[in-house]
Amino acid sequence: MGEQITNQQPVYPLAPESKIPKSDEESNTLLSNELRRKKRIKLAIYIAAFVVFQTIVILIFSLIVMKVKTPKVRLGTIELRKVTTTAGTQASSPSFDISFTTQVRVKNTNFGPYKYDSSNATFLYRGVTVGEIFIPKGKAGMLSTKKVSVIVSVNSNALTSTTSLGNELGTGTLTLNSQAKLSGKVVLMFVMKNKKSAQMNCTISIKLNADNAVDLNCK
Known part of the structure; x- marks a missing residue:
């Protein structure tokens, strides 16, 4: 038999997958x-x-x-309405009878309202009460000043000794003091309440010989 010749292509192995x-x-x-x-x-x-x-x-x-500060209470500008003074003679004692308008100002520097109760402000001459006004209860809003207009009348009727008054009137200046205390609460965040008392201490100097000018100094 004759030889069979087969044409076979050479077989090569597959290349491995490429790797990084x-x-x-x-x-x-x-x-x-x-x-x-x-x-x-x-x-x-x-x-x-x-x-x-x-x-x-x-x-x-x-x-x-949230820091609570004590409110301040002060008097505002004073405008005189009536000024009657007597230096004193042998027949009469030294005296004064004065009325004026002013404002009670409650300054609140807190981030919440200050609600205060009613109170009184007294006016004194050398420690003796010579006049008084009523301060109704109220509220000073957040970062604001509550202003209450008042009429004040003061006179020397309550003085038991007028010797110093005669000397003072002779100098042309009458000095009075005004004091007040307000008790209330500062309300923060509609919930927190802090008790605070505001106090006033003012000195009023009336220049009797200079068109009744007034010097006001409050602490």
Whole structure:
């Protein structure tokens, strides 16, 4: 038999799948870890900044908004209505009879209203009460001043000794003092109530020989 000649193509083994070199894999892994690390650092910075900001806000709120200050009560501008004085003679004692208009001003610098009870303001000459006015209960709003207009009448009828009065009238100046105390509460956030008493101490100097000018000094 004759030989059979077969034409067969040579068989080559399949090439292995291409792989990323090991060094490239490690590089990608390191890069991914570095990105995650930077993200965590940024997140930590944002959180820290937020905490600091909140702390500052709370601190400012506590020191400014929630801090309760004592309201102030003062007299406003005095306008004289009647001034009658007698220097004194052998037949009569020194005396004065004066009336004027003014305002009782309650200044509230708190971030909440100040509610106060009714009270009185007294006017004194050398420690002796020579006049008095009634201050009705009221409310001074947040960061505002409550103004109450009043008419004041003072005279020397209650003085038991008028020697010093005669000397003072002779100098052309009559000095009076005014005192008052208001008791009330400052209300914060509609809930917190803090008791506060506002006090007034004013000195009134009436210049009898200078068109009845008035000097007012309140503490």
